[in-house]
Amino acid sequence: MSVGQRGKAPRLPPRWFIRLAWSVHRGLYRVCGRRIGLWRPRAKRWGALRLTTTGRRTGRQRSVIIAYFDDGPNLVSLAMNGWGEGEPAWWLNLQTHPDATVDLVDGPRLVRGRAALDDERLRLWARWREIDTDLDAYAALRSPETAVVVLEPRPGVPDST
Known part of the structure; x- marks a missing residue:
């Protein structure tokens, strides 16, 4: 039985450690010529992708590496910090x-x-729960509801896969 299922709050590493891990991951991705740092999801395991968005205030390109799984042609992530x-x-x-x-x-x-x-949110949240059995306990640590984000292929644009 997992910690989340026992009702105890899961322990998170200190915030500085989480931010350091993100920086190291991004650095490895850049230094290794983008050959290390991304991987495909597998059964009961999430994958990693690099998402590039347009900054809402600056209009500049911003990139981050996030976890995901496939849902048909869509990619699914969680908007967690x-x-x-x-x-x-x-x-x-x-x-x-x-x-x-x-x-x-x-x-x-x-x-x-x-x-x-x-x-759709309920179905995709249940799929994340198969990957991370402590998902509900971690989500309870945050006051806003964690959004389930669907990244759909852009209409009219061919998929590169």
């Missing part, structure tokens, strides 16, 4: 400018981001 308070900047950017680019192991893809709602 290392399970800390506040919405991640990439999600705020997507809400203002939904068109974005993702880099996958297989190459880039043009996408449009949106929040999953109602039955």
Whole structure:
């Protein structure tokens, strides 16, 4: 039985450690010529993709590496900020400018981001729960509801996969 299922709050590493891990991951991705740092999702395991959004205030390109799984042609992620308070900047950017680019192991893809709602959100949250059995306990650490983000292939744009 997992910690979340026992009712205890899961322990998170200190915020400085989470931010350091993100920086190291991005640095490895850049230094290794983008050959290390992205991977495909597998059964009961999430993958990693690089999402590039347009900044909501600056209009500049902003990139972040996030976890995802495939749902048909769509890519699904969670708008979490290392399970800390506040919405991640990439999600705020997507809400203002939904068109974005993702880099996958297989190459880039043009996408449009949106929040999953109602039955779709419940279904996709349940899939995340299969990957992370403590998902509900981690989500309870945040005051806003964690958005389930769907990255759909952009209409009229061929998929590179």
